[in-house]
Amino acid sequence: MEKKTPSFSATILFNVLSLGLLVGSFDIATQLIKYFISTGKNPVIIFKYISSGISGPGAITDQGTNVILMGLLLHYGIAMSFTILFCLLYYRIKWMSAHKIPTGVIYALFIWSVMNLIVVPLSQTPKGPFNVLHALTELLILILMIGLPLSFLTGRIVPVKGH
Known part of the structure; x- marks a missing residue:
């Protein structure tokens, strides 16, 4: 049976969104633990820290549930954005499907770089000093909870010709 190139469909959208929820859940569960x-x-x-990126450092001491829900939504929105980008790249760059482990590691490094060198510095979150051990731990979490799962699961959600 010949594999087909994906076209936009509700199934593809559902699968990509499900994958985003899955890796976002892996990441946040690991962070919480x-x-x-x-x-x-x-x-x-x-979640309050994540919310503080938009609403400022006061979110961290806010006692309301709205700030927690906003952090949760922001977390999943960011995870979903990175998942959608990964899927778009995966279906356009054949090398990614043939080299799943390097792809997962490289993509996790990309996510870490975007978040730590662009998003967080431009946000209103409280900033602390750079800590190498913390940075390496965060990168390892991104590799294991987002990069590798995306790399190994993306090809399963929609068969693609030549992959």
Whole structure:
């Protein structure tokens, strides 16, 4: 049976969005667990930190649930954006499907770079000093929870001619 080149369809959209939710959930679950283990504190602060990127540092001390929900939506919006971009690249660059591990690692490094060199510096989140161990831990999480899952699962959601 010949594989077909994908055309836009509700199935493709559903699969890409599902993949975005999956890798976004892998990432945030890991971050929540890591935060709780390392601090013993309620990890909901992570969503407040994410919200502070738009609403400023006051979001971190905000007691309302709206700021938490905004952080959750922002997290998944960002994860979805990176997932959609990955899928678009995957179907246009044949090398990616043939080299899944390097692709996942490189894409995670790309995400880390965009987030840490562009998004966070331009946001209103509180900034701390650069910590190499923290940066490497965050990169490892992105590799294991986003890059590699995207690399290995994207080809399964829609068969593509030549992949």
